[in-house]
Amino acid sequence: MELSLYQAQLSANHTHLFIPCPTVIILCGPSGSGKSTFATRNFPATWILSSDKLRGLISDNERNQESNKDTFDLLYNLLDTRLRYKRTTIVDSTALRVQTRRKLLQIAHRHDFAVLLLLIDAPEKLCRERDAARIDPPPVGAKVVAEQFKLYWEIEKTAQKEGFEQVIKLNQHEISNLQVEIVPLSLEKPEQRGPFDIIGDIHGCYDELCELLNKLGYQLENGVYQHPLGRRTIFLGDLINRGPKNLEVLRLVSAMVKTDNALFTPGNHCYALYKYFQQPDSVDSNNTCEWIERLSAKEYVEASELINALVKDAPPYMILNRNKLVVAHAGIEDHMIGKLTTRIFNFCLNGEILITPEGNKQRKNWAENYRGKPLVAYGHTPTTKLLPEFRNNTVNLDQGCVYGGRLSAMRYPEMEFIQVNAHAAYVERKKRGV
Template sequence: MTETQESRRQGRVLPVTDLSLVVLIGASGSGKSTFARRHFKPTEVISSDFCRGLVSDDENDQSATRDAFDVLHYIAGKRLAAGRRTVVDATSVQQDARRHLVDLAKQYDVLPIAIVLDVPEEVCAERNAARTDRADMPRRVIQRHIRELRRSLRQLEREGFRKVHILRGVEDVENATVSTEKRFNDLTHLTGPFDIIGDIHGCATELESLLGKLGYADGVHPDGRQAVFVGDLVDRGPDSPGVLRRVMSMVRSGNALCVPGNHENKYGRHLKGRKVQHTHGLAETIEQMADETEEFRAEVRDFIDGLVSHYVLDGGRLVVCHAGLPEKYHGRTSGRVRSHALYGETTGETDEFGLPVRYPWAEDYRGRAAVVYGHTPVPEATWLNNTICLDTGVVFGGKLTALRWPERELVDVPAERVWYEPAKPLRAEAPGGHDGRPLDLADVHGRRIVETRYDGQRRISIREENAAAALEVMSRFAVDPRLLPYLPPTMAPTATSRVEGYLEHPAEAFAQYAEDGVARVVCEEKHMGSRAVALVCRDAETAR
């Protein structure tokens, strides 16, 4: 037996991604339905014959084909939207039929995978003749299917299929096995604890200081914690090679994970010989890397090339990416997802500094997973709707910030100096919101979610009507909310009295306090009405 015959006898293993659109391609009678039943769950498979029967009560009624495929695409779309692998059992030998399916995969940001059953014409004809519902199928139909199939084999990847498995002959088909593989971004089995580190931009000294403060020694944490870098390791700062060397070493040893930033993406294209503009700090990185060996530059190129757009971690409770990611893209795989993870979205406008205005996706975020990202420098890392930006502008003279997960504790170190003058001030001079801009109605308008540090009630929803009432009180009577470290509480009321004519009764109030474990109660006369909080400052300069 030859080596080829032995490998065919053992059978090929076809890796198929867990969330994908699998398209079976083959002539009528090639064994697609049998293959689907053998390798996939019944609920994963959508057959064009079955859909034809749904709309016409006859699986062979070719006049119902258009409506049948409308149903097939609709069901497939619903499954893909729900994050479920879907297998299409149809001939799909025509490019136009495949184009609709590839477009469907792109719409829901999943991988389209082709499995081709290239079976001889005689075998297909014999099988159809043995079926009562297809015994009268003209031979020319099978011949046309096979001609169209053979014309398609070389162009499937160009059509958009990310994986193409071609099984040639009956033996190949019968001996093949399907192996389900996880998406590269699915690391839900890793539960941490993690230390997620914001944009570094070549600030190697600050990175080493932060790692030391987090408890790492030479890139290793004694308690087994794992660092996660949100990208933008390079450009603008004084030592991009030093940052790359440290991060690559930690990733290689399993002590860290890293997602790509837009700056790595651009530098990676430069290393591949692509034409890119040497702007936004890239020139500094190229100059610094010129002193490194060709071997190191090749390692950096391969490292950047292998970075995955985002990671889903800790059982789906944590998503790490560079520029933020709406929930509909979590765990998805497409060019659109990668682009959003690298660059985010813009409104199409530019601000007064000539920079693109970022679309505030985090303000609308209501997802279950916490999204940790960087990309857009902010003075302070703060939670907003279960998202947090860790880019605190270390290269611009700010600080380098890390988030401990699951503790949700922030750890930072200050920049040694301003390494690169920002196009836009890191802190605006205007008083107001957490990022230095004036307070905006959108900050408190509508339903909001407040993040707290308490495990039992970490997320608190604020209804729109309650937010409106609070806004009215704050806007009339309060100073800048950042200057209110203390809000005096009112006395917690006791239960409504059971004594006729009393809202509250002293005897019942004392009994309630005693039951709650309060041993001593101080009683004072209470005057209903307004309260005021006095903000006392050391001097006039502090007050300003």
């Protein structure tokens, strides 16, 4: 049960297909199913990599099967190059062979691109008729079409397990009438410029959170913390677990997010609690949710509803203030910004774990190699330093409050730090591990 929030959507009346950008779109279907017509009608010509057109470029014959190796080598190289430039790309080939799909996925994932597989569904009789009517390029023949359909039927059974971010099947009516719209990812919010107060890991430290909000100038009005000057809070995830007042923190943050006084990105502990209510046996010991078992039946339902509303549609990171600010719980590498895949989702929540020569788990310090232009504010890895740590245009706001450290906020764009001391060390700080 993994989330990535990459979501292409068909409108309710199946007249529009909304596709997040950037993405790799692979068209898959037998000859004559309408792939190329669909591609040329809905996308700029420069976006489309057509295996037929590339055969023609190489050998002056779009049906020259002897040029297949060179054709697909060229297609793979062009795809790799376009993705280095972060360009949405449509691959127009039959994509019926698993080796081809695997290679396309490998290239896309190397560049952290989401891949959408569009299965173009058509009756075999219609495909044979269309193929037979072709003049330039010439038909592939009924025998080849029949062989392609055997492969296509197998793909329908296996496509969901091959590693695509999403698989959508379109029938002939849909591909003839669909209007495709390329839309930005939901995590892109460049128009939201602040000012913000960005708060690191809370971990159930409710009293400290209230003290910090008061210190930041927020006032409690109608049960919701609001700032008289219109400032908004950004919570960097890990609201709960390990600390003493988890449900209280969920209530406070949920109320602020619901009333648009705060933004929220989930952390690994938030997602663990979300999964706990879906599949209680799926939560690992590092993301303990044992406090849930001490709640009353009414509180249990409330906690479930609150975390579900917060996490279900929350972006794993956000791009804010005209692309000058990025916020993510555990951080994000510069080449990931502006994209969304399951790997990126997991990185934003958990970071990257390395295994030391001694066999211990250790968090990778991704900020050491960050070279991006946006400032990245994150938490997840508690520090013992007096102030949040800047490194390579990143800032770590987790000051280990639950371990007896501090709860920290960074005022943006002022770049000022406001902190409160923990009222107690609620758990012992781990000396090693993740």
